[in-house]
Amino acid sequence: MSKFMISCDEATTISDKNQYVEATFWERIRLGFHLMMCKSCRVYDEQNVIVTKIIDQKIKDNSSEVKDLTSNEKSVIQDNIDTKL
């Protein structure tokens, strides 16, 4: 991956990596350069950020909707453990 010019497939892979903050400095440089010239990948990269946001929101919503175990449920679980001790 020493080349500076990358394909759309490679560019969008870096864009995906970037969503997890794992693209290297040089990868980001190459991506930026590619995006200047390629509208399709630019659209992909912008939408990718939105996809990430939607997923983050989904994870957050899921975790805020969690209703704790009831004390009844808890004692059942603990009882099950105790029988195996």
Place this chain on the structure above:
Amino acid sequence: MASTKHNLQPEKWVDLHGDYLFHYTHSRISDREMAKDLVQETFFSALQAASNFQGKSNERTWLTAILKRKIIDYYRKINSKKGKAEVYMSFYEEGDKKGKWIEECVPQNWRNEADSTIENDELRKIIDLCIDYLPDRYAIIFKMRTLQNIQTDEICKELEISTSNLWVIIHRARMQLRQCLEENWFNK
């Protein structure tokens, strides 16, 4: 915190870690009963493996590690029930156009992009559906990295794949997700 480092206290597990482990599970698995079962199973497995506990990590970290495996196994199970669809390719794989977008896969402008910010039940259903629709192998790795937030090197070690392999898989999963959202939500 107060528990001594080298000793497990199974008789206090639910009090000490029940809420934490349940929360961890249910935020990753929407089925509440299933989440509860996984927590219970985690405790059972932990009891069986208790002699392996070396006190290198604290009790909660250790239990969470066991739980993570349970969640992965669960993902595997539900995914294998769906059969093995292959992910479709968005780029030419060979020839002059290698690495270029296949015309019908080019991302379209989204008509109602603004709708992505709203807290919308409908949108959440669609994203769940789109994730569900990912083929087996892609879904497991995508979920591990994205929903469980397991670190890349940990996943690679666990599943014995290379880093570049992992990114190819996540890349294809996200390509498909994007397209799925486009077709079923943004440009519906």
